[in-house]
Amino acid sequence: xxxxxxxxxxxxxxxxxxxxxxxxxxxxxxxxxxxxxxxxxxxxxxxxxxxxxxxxxxxxxxxxxxxxxxxxxxxxxxxxxxxxxxxxxxxxxxxxxxxxxxxxxxxxxxxxxxxxxxxxxxxxxxxxxxxxxxxxxxxxxxxxxxxxxxxxxxxxxxxxxxxxxxxxxxxxxxxxxxxxxxxxxxxxxxxxxxxxxxxxxxxxxxxxxxxxxxxxxxxxxxxxxxxxxxxxxxxxxxxxxxxxxxxxxxxxxxxxxxxxxxxxxxxxxxxxxxxxxxxxxxxxxxxxxxxxxxxxxxxxxxxxxxxxxxxxxxxxxxxxxxxxxxxxxxxxxxxxxxxxxxxxxxxxxxxxxxxxxxxxxxxxxxxxxxxxxxxxxxxxxxxxxxxxxxxxxxxxxxxxxxxxxxxxxxxxxxxxxxxxxxxxxxxxxxxxxxxxxxxxxxxxxxxxxxxxxxxxxxxxxxxxxxxxxxxxxxxxxxxxxxxxxxxxxxxxxxxxxxxxxxxxxxxxxxxxxxxxxxxxxxxxxxxxxxxxxxxxxxxxxxxxxxxxxxxxxxxxxxxxxxxxxxxxxxxxxxxxxxxxxxxxxxxxxxxxxxxxxxxxxxxxxxxxxxxxxxxxxxxxxxxxxxxxxxxxxxxxxxxxxxxxxxxxxxxxxxxxxxxxxxxxxxxxxxxxxxxxxxxxxxxxxxxxxxxxxxxxxxxxxxxxxxxxxxxxxxxxxxxxxxxxxxxxxxxx
Amino acid sequence: xxxxxxxxxxxxxxxxxxxxxxxxxxxxxxxxxxxxxxxxxxxxxxxxxxxx
Numbered sequence: 214x215x216x217x218x219x220x221x222x223x224x225x226x227x228x229x230x231x232x233x234x235x236x237x238x239x240x241x242x243x244x245x246x247x248x249x250x251x252x253x254x255x256x257x258x259x260x261x262x263x264x265x266x267x268x269x270x271x272x273x274x275x276x277x278x279x280x281x282x283x284x285x286x287x288x289x290x291x292x293x294x295x296x297x298x299x300x301x302x303x304x305x306x307x308x309x310x311x312x313x314x315x316x317x318x319x320x321x322x323x324x325x326x327x328x329x330x331x332x333x334x335x336x337x338x339x340x341x342x343x344x345x346x347x348x349x350x351x352x353x354x355x356x357x358x359x360x361x362x363x364x365x366x367x368x369x370x371x372x373x374x375x376x377x378x379x380x381x382x383x384x385x386x387x388x389x390x391x392x393x394x395x396x397x398x399x400x401x402x403x404x405x406x407x408x409x410x411x412x413x414x415x416x417x418x419x420x421x422x423x424x425x426x427x428x429x430x431x432x433x434x435x436x437x438x439x440x441x442x443x444x445x446x447x448x449x450x451x452x453x454x455x456x457x458x459x460x461x462x463x464x465x466x467x468x469x470x471x472x473x474x475x476x477x478x479x480x481x482x483x484x485x486x487x488x489x490x491x492x493x494x495x496x497x498x499x500x501x502x503x504x505x506x507x508x509x510x511x512x513x514x515x516x517x518x519x520x521x522x523x524x525x526x527x528x529x530x531x532x533x534x535x536x537x538x539x540x541x542x543x544x545x546x547x548x549x550x551x552x553x554x555x556x557x558x559x560x561x562x563x564x565x566x567x568x569x570x571x572x573x574x575x576x577x578x579x580x581x582x583x584x585x586x587x588x589x590x591x592x593x594x595x596x597x598x599x600x601x602x603x604x605x606x607x608x609x610x611x612x613x614x615x616x617x618x619x620x621x622x623x624x625x626x627x628x629x630x631x632x633x634x635x636x637x638x639x640x641x642x643x644x645x646x647x648x649x650x651x652x653x654x655x656x657x658x659x660x661x662x663x664x665x666x667x668x669x670x671x672x673x674x675x676x677x678x679x680x681x682x683x684x685x686x687x688x689x690x691x692x693x694x695x696x697x698x699x700x701x702x703x704x705x706x707x708x709x710x711x712x713x714x715x716x717x718x719x720x721x722x723x724x725x726x727x728x729x730x731x732x733x734x735x736x737x738x739x740x741x742x743x744x745x746x747x748x749x750x751x752x753x754x755x756x757x758x759x760x761x762x763x764x765x766x767x768x769x770x771x772x773x774x775x776x777x778x779x780x781x782x783x784x785x786x787x788x789x790x791x792x793x794x795x796x797x798x799x800x801x802x803x804x805x806x807x808x809x810x811x812x813x814x815x816x817x818x819x820x821x822x823x824x825x826x827x828x829x830x831x832x833x834x835x836x837x838x839x840x841x842x843x844x845x846x847x848x849x850x851x852x853x854x855x856x857x858x859x860x861x862x863x864x865x866x867x868x869x870x871x872x873x874x875x876x877x878x879x880x881x882x883x884x885x886x887x888x889x890x891x892x893x894x895x896x897x898x899x900x901x902x903x904x905x906x907x908x909x910x911x912x913x914x915x916x917x918x919x920x921x922x923x924x925x926x927x928x929x930x931x932x933x934x935x936x937x938x939x940x941x942x943x944x945x
Numbered sequence: 946x947x948x949x950x951x952x953x954x955x956x957x958x959x960x961x962x963x964x965x966x967x968x969x970x971x972x973x974x975x976x977x978x979x980x981x982x983x984x985x986x987x988x989x990x991x992x993x994x995x996x997x
Contacts, residue, residue, distance in 0.1 A: 262981060344960050
């Protein structure tokens with residue numbers, strides 16, 4: 214709970230229970246009302262909303278259903294007896310795909326609260342800005358003496374509470390920066406706001422001519438808008454990322470001592486627990502096989518496409534997928550000690566190195582903050598030296614601070630990032646990190662993983678049409694009896710060819726070997742070469758024996774949609790493309806030649822992948838890694854910037870900056886394009902802001918700045934910066 | 946200029962009313978689903994189940 218608050222940059226309460234209690238209450242209320250949350254990835258229109266709400270509210274036991282189209286979710290209030298599964302089937306009947314969302318993973322309430330809080334501050338400062346501006350217009354057009362003083366006093370009465378309430382986020386973060394002995398963007402902002410308000414108040418009490426209340430409040434307003442844009446972009450990405458995580462609720466089947474099975478969350482596993490593992494299930498923790506034989510798909514861990522045969526006594530790593538036989542396991546390491554977690558530690562280490570990247574905004578702030586403070590201080594000193602007038606010198610110094618205040622800088626980056634990531638989000642890309650776009654723009658080398666990234670990781674049989682019809686129908690019938698990936702590939706390939714499966718007797722599967730049966734009195738087998746009794750070939754293949762005849766069914770991995778186009782588009786742009794895979798060198802070479810990739814590495818372990826990237830980085834390259842498996846996580850976090858498809862494992866998605874939501878790889882090229890133009894736009898915005906300062910600062914230094922001039926310069930620069938950022942959205 | 950002593954409070958009150966309305970809209974969670982609200986106006990169903 215407190216961790217969540219810290220993540221959100223909320224002030225952490227001194228008493229954790231106070232912070233926890235309201236949230237706990239909210240959860241309890243939700244549970245008492247029987248609230249369910251479903252994700253609806255496909256809804257997009259008014260008719261979808263009506264359909265879903267009507268279908269759900271006619272369902273027995275449902276009290277109400279409300280769709281949120283922005284978040285693509287429906288929240289259902291129902292009797293406790295109603296389960297998510299029956300609602301999902303109900304929606305599937307009317308043609309909408311739905312998934313259950315784990316509400317504990319989604320920290321919705323906190324995000325909502327922080328967003329509403331910022332909006333409220335924007336509302337208050339906007340209200341105050343407009344009123345003070347109206348009063349200021351009278352002063353600028355020549356009100357003097359008692360009228361001017363009255364207007365200044367009213368402005369002060371509006372501005373002081375507004376600044377104290379609305380500018381608190383800046384004060385808090387400036388204080389944090391000063392405590393860490395840094396000068397961020399927020400220190401000059403806070404100083405300008407405080408000095409402007411303070412000096413204006415003093416001038417008001419002395420019946421002075423110039424008050425900068427409008428400037429102080431306008432500054433707060435524009436900067437809050439920038440802050441809100443920044444927050445919204447991140448909140449959207451975070452909620453979508455949480456949604457991906459919430460979709461896969463990891464559970465395991467534990468065997469109790471009395472032999473009964475129980476379904477428990479993976480987090481509750483302990484070493485020594487005995488588990489039942491069904492075919493098709495993922496190994497939940499590092500374990501040793503006690504009984505049973507099967508084949509394991511290790512592609513997420515090693516990138517190998519060929520399954521490995523295992524039996525009693527063999528050890529398994531968390532993340533592998535059981536293919537053929539049911540097994541009983543004993544857990545050897547769970548949670549913190551498991552192989553999965555060791556990988557996570559490596560990732561955390563690599564990420565801490567990457568977080569050293571300084572964003573363009575930070576670099577600008579670093580150059581800018583000392584200059585501003587020096588300018589204000591020296592103008593104060595020079596004016597004090599020549600005029601011997603404390604009040605005048607302070608006025609000039611605060612005018613300099615207001616004019617140079619990074620109003621436009623505060624908007625320059627968030628406005629561009631918001632419009633760029635909004636554009637990519639509509640094309641199915643999720644930007645998880647705030648600086649990912651900036652880093653993506655610098656990429657000159659792209660490293661692809663093979664299995665699951667460039668290819669779908671699902672084999673396709675190529676030799677089927679060459680088989681004689683009799684063998685083909687036997688193969689189809691045998692393949693139907695197994696969940697092994699090669700068997701499934703043969704079965705679906707045969708049904709695509711319109712093959713009618715032969716009638717077999719005595720069909721049985723031998724885990725790790727293959728499927729055997731009797732066809733018209735003679736034994737038939739489909740499976741491993743040795744077991745079937747055929748000569749093996751040097752390729753991914755399955756073997757069929759009908760009587761004395763041997764048939765080889767070779768399989769190749771299918772290319773992901775858009776893979777070939779992406780690779781050729783990248784090569785055409787002059788980007789260096791590499792292929793690094795844990796699969797057998799022959800297969801990797803085959804794919805590399807097919808796609809025209811000159812440089813490839815096969816049989817690479819996770820560390821090797823990371824080393825390839827580290828070497829390229831050491832030679833000055835900015836590497837983009839695209840990968841999906843557990844074996845890619847270290848490489849993903851070592852790379853300058855990383856992308857993973859939505860089908861990737863949770864760990865890989867967590868380690869990457871950008872997640873591809875669709876099946877196609879094509880958005881990668883568009884993302885590079887958008888990122889480059891966003892970076893250009895950010896730099897232009899900095900130039901615009903600097904240009905305004907170049908004109909306005911000498912005026913302020915000369916003591917000629919007026920509140921009207923400050924207001925004009927500030928709004929003109931903010932508006933031109935925002936418009937420049939919006940150009941990205943409309944531009945093709 | 947005595948008129949100012951009426952007009953300024955009146956303008957502030959009106960602005961304040963606008964601000965209060967904004968606060969109410971914010972607390973009533975009217976900014977939670979902007980896209981959905983934009984689409985809902987097109988549907989002909991009578992919405993007798995407002996937001997919970």
